[in-house]
């Protein structure tokens with residue numbers, strides 16, 4: 572079904588998130604489109620949704636496969652009064668909201684640090700976090716959410732090559748088509764609920780809920796993308812949202828941006 576702003580608005584129960592939704596047929600990247608609005612002073616809760624992205628991207632500069640007519644590509648603007656070091660923990664709102672929306676579809680999601688959402692061990696969603704600061708305070712945070720809803724398996728395989736087998740879709744997991752408009756509203760509703768929890772009670776309950784779904788704590792992993800790759804065991808996630816590991820030499824290390832692979 573086509574994305575329809577009226578249906579999304581009808582299903583939205585939020586006060587702030589999504590009060591202004593801009594829906595596009597095609598954009599380069601919803602994050603990029605929202606960044607322009609953020610710089611021009613758009614208020615918290617502004618949302619950009621697109622049917623298709625021609626240059627969708629993920630963490631570490633990787634492309635995000637964004638074909639038309641099948642998935643959710645959305646970016647949401649926040650202006651939290653937090654210092655920049657707390658943005659990583661704040662971003663956990665996004666994977667929590669996606670996971671809640673997926674659970675409401677009858678599936679069992681898990682989260683892989685920092686914000687990958689998996690179903691049946693396959694990645695079905697990711698989050699691209701961008702932020703800007705003024706005088707060492709956060710000006711805005713953009714949470715860019717990509718969820719594979721109905722993309723067919725053969726299209727994933729063709730686009731992602733050998734890594735296609737690590738990706739999945741909700742359609743594949745649930746065995747039925749997922750309603751894009753209802754799912755979009757569901758994510759926005761849950762994002763606002765978690766943002767409200769963060770605002771009123773701070774990062775601790777958000778981190779606790781996130782840890783409930785986390786699949787990495789206690790596991791042996793390989794870290795790439797932060798200098799020389801290394802292996803270690805995940806000890807915990809700290810309150811600023813960084814992954815804390817003990818490497819094979821017994822040294823404690825914090826991962827800020829790296830890519831994590833589970834060792835067998």
Ligand code: BTN
Nearest residue numbers: 600627628629630697698715717
């Ligand atoms: C990742 O897993 O590395 C993050 C993927 C994030 C993809 C979404 S789709 C909407 C928004 N626009 C982008 O260009 N990226 C995010």
